[in-house]
Amino acid sequence: MKHTLSVLVEDEAGVLTRIAGLFARRGFNIESLAVGPAEQIGVSRITMVVPGDNRSIEQLTKQLYKLINVLKVQDITEVPCVERELMLIKVNAAASLRSEIVEIVQIFRAKVVDVSEDALTIEVSGDPGKMVAIVQMLNKFGIQEIARTGKIALTRESRVNTEYLKSLAAKV
Structure with a gap:
């Protein structure tokens, strides 16, 4: 099973190296990793997906x-969360297919960010399932080419599980 971990760390040199080393020593693969400043100055949030x-x-x-x-370390796998990823995808685009x-880009609420004679670069943000779906299309x-940020996530203060609500709507 894939777990999503949210880790708050002091924003200092070498922290990410120590965390990555810990995972490597124990034979864990980090499938997705995103790091950025948190809400407090001097603190960063690391979001990682680990099997x-x-x-x-x-x-x-x-x-x-x-x-x-x-x-702070939090396994947010089973907690209602807002999850997002950012992806840039460069697609062959002959004039006749544009x-x-x-x-397709409009259906996924994505946007074209670069155009050349034979390619389009598209920016997509959303939940990880949306990324898979647009790539398939x-x-x-x-x-x-594809470049993805990896998953970022915050727990929902409302505690509303939108995945559960989606499954109910699908049954109706």
């Missing part, structure tokens, strides 16, 4: 707390 079972993630969390500069590509045109 593992509940027991191994619990052990990993305990090990993270032993590192200096780690302030309108079809732009139509654009594959038939030929994808030249």
